[in-house]
Amino acid sequence: MSSRRQFLSRSTLLALGAAMGQRMSLAASEPKIGWSNWSGGQTCANQALLYPQNENELINILKSSSGIVRAVGGGHSFSPLVPTQGTIISLEAFNGLIGHDPNRLQATFHAGSRIAQASAELWNIGQGLFNEADINVQSLAGALSTATHGTGRGLQCMSAHIVALKLITADGSIVNCSQSEHPELFQAAKVSLGALGIITEVTLQNRRAYKLKEQIQVMPITAAMQYVDQNKDRFSHIEFMAFPFGHRAMVKTLEETQDPDSPLPDPWLDENALLDFAANTAREYPWTNAGLQHLLGLFVSDSQRIGPSWKIYPSTRAVRFNEMEYQVPASLGMQACEEVMDAMRQHKLDVFFPLEFRYVAADDAWLSPFHGRDSVSISVHQYYRQDYHPIFRIIEPILRRYGGRPHWGKLNTMNARDFQAIYPHWDDFKRIQGQVDPHGRMLNSYLRQILA
Numbered sequence: 257m258s259s260r261r262q263f264l265s266r267s268t269l270l271a272l273g274a275a276m277g278q279r280m281s282l283a284a285s286e287p288k289i290g291w292s293n294w295s296g297g298q299t300c301a302n303q304a305l306l307y308p309q310n311e312n313e314l315i316n317i318l319k320s321s322s323g324i325v326r327a328v329g330g331g332h333s334f335s336p337l338v339p340t341q342g343t344i345i346s347l348e349a350f351n352g353l354i355g356h357d358p359n360r361l362q363a364t365f366h367a368g369s370r371i372a373q374a375s376a377e378l379w380n381i382g383q384g385l386f387n388e389a390d391i392n393v394q395s396l397a398g399a400l401s402t403a404t405h406g407t408g409r410g411l412q413c414m415s416a417h418i419v420a421l422k423l424i425t426a427d428g429s430i431v432n433c434s435q436s437e438h439p440e441l442f443q444a445a446k447v448s449l450g451a452l453g454i455i456t457e458v459t460l461q462n463r464r465a466y467k468l469k470e471q472i473q474v475m476p477i478t479a480a481m482q483y484v485d486q487n488k489d490r491f492s493h494i495e496f497m498a499f500p501f502g503h504r505a506m507v508k509t510l511e512e513t514q515d516p517d518s519p520l521p522d523p524w525l526d527e528n529a530l531l532d533f534a535a536n537t538a539r540e541y542p543w544t545n546a547g548l549q550h551l552l553g554l555f556v557s558d559s560q561r562i563g564p565s566w567k568i569y570p571s572t573r574a575v576r577f578n579e580m581e582y583q584v585p586a587s588l589g590m591q592a593c594e595e596v597m598d599a600m601r602q603h604k605l606d607v608f609f610p611l612e613f614r615y616v617a618a619d620d621a622w623l624s625p626f627h628g629r630d631s632v633s634i635s636v637h638q639y640y641r642q643d644y645h646p647i648f649r650i651i652e653p654i655l656r657r658y659g660g661r662p663h664w665g666k667l668n669t670m671n672a673r674d675f676q677a678i679y680p681h682w683d684d685f686k687r688i689q690g691q692v693d694p695h696g697r698m699l700n701s702y703l704r705q706i707l708a
């Protein structure tokens with residue numbers, strides 16, 4: 257929730273690189289016990305956390321083991337997709353560009369590549385992702401498996417740009433799929449929650465490399481909603497973050513530009529430290545919440561910056577939180593958002609973090625929450641030290657009433673029957689899952705509950 261989004265600094269990249277290097281040195285035979293996601297909300301004492309170094313090692317693990325196997329990427333999902341008492345497999349060592357087609361603007365990556373690495377490598381070959389999420393530390397496989405998205409009326413989630421995938425199924429078989437090869441499996445695998453097998457390679461349709469101009473404006477919430485509604489077709493990317501108790505919102509727009517890069521605004525304070533301080537204070541003294549939200553709106557000034565798309569997209573999220581997000585039909589987005597904020601105020605919900613409002617275009621992946629409909633994505637966050645249940649309990653029924661579909665990587669309480677009602681291809685997905693994994697080895701208890 258920062259205003260002056262910073263370029264991914266060299267030190268951040270180095271830290272990421274170092275972390276990845278450290279992980280990569282753990283061979284498949286050196287298991288690590290115990291796992292937790294980014295927010296700390298999902299943990300498990302699994303039998304082993306394995307880091308195969310190549311496809312043969314991965315296949316050997318699958319063939320020689322029994323029991324549940326789950327893949328993990330960056331561990332940035334809030335929902336219980338990864339935890340298992342069985343084996344967790346990380347493809348941290350499967351990273352980097354494999355090849356590219358400069359005419360079709362397609363590129364094939366090892367699926368464990370983090371978005372940060374992939375988008376930087378794309379820039380070097382003159383390509384760019386169509387859009388990116390708020391952060392770029394997710395793995396490609398993880399982001400694609402949950403239909404990760406950014407914002408923009410004409411921009412689809414990342415999974416919509418998959419051209420081909422290589423899957424290693426539970427029995428160790430290698431299956432390539434695309435529109436022309438195993439087309440049904442391909443439709444299922446585009447957003448597959450790690451339930452069909454382990455994705456080792458992915459080919460993405462990209463576009464020419466481009467630069468972006470980012471503008472952040474702070475304004476009253478009602479003005480922000482009006483501005484976003486009126487300008488949603490003018491900017492390729494538009495979104496707002498609203499602080500319902502402070503009645504202020506930050507509107508962020510991105511547009512393509514050829515203008516020279518602008519230097520990074522010099523942050524005079526550490527925004528993550530400020531956010532942590534404010535969230536902590538509001539937690540301990542709830543009566544300060546509205547005042548702090550208002551103050552934050554005053555601290556944050558309008559800003560602008562220009563640079564390569566892959567440097568402009570990501571934010572640094574250092575203050576942990578838990579999140580719920582639903583995708584509602586685009587035409588109802590503003591109304592739903594208004595109702596959510598009214599409920600937050602009416603129930604005096606104890607939350608400092610802002611609500612986020614974004615646009616995502618329709619696609620055709622079977623389990624994409626954007627399947628067949630242009631959507632508005634509405635998310636609510638709670639500081640990781642606070643219980644999120646009271647907030648999500650009030651907000652979730654509102655978003656469901658608007659026909660919302662939850663983000664696969666974020667918290668929700670939908671069950672098998674609910675999913676079946678909102679996904680026209682739910683049973684098709686289950687059929688394919690049963691075919692490629694007849695013994696249900698890729699299903700942890702959460703997936704078993706919703707898919708069994």
Ligand SMILES: Cc1cc2nc3c(=O)[nH]c(=O)nc-3n(C[C@H](O)[C@H](O)[C@H](O)COP(=O)(O)OP(=O)(O)OC[C@H]3O[C@@H](n4cnc5c(N)ncnc54)[C@H](O)[C@@H]3O)c2cc1C
Nearest residue numbers: 329330331332333389390394395398404405449450455665
């Ligand atoms: C701070 C923060 C900001 C976020 N911002 C956004 C945002 O702007 N937009 C958005 O849409 N989402 C956002 N998310 C959610 C995030 O993008 C998704 O949850 C994404 O799936 C995380 O990717 P990951 O690599 O961490 O995957 P994980 O969380 O590790 O795994 C996600 C799923 O992918 C599967 N998986 C991982 N690797 C493989 C593999 N090799 N083969 C098969 N399956 C695999 C896992 O089994 C699991 O089901 C955010 C999350 C956080 C914590």
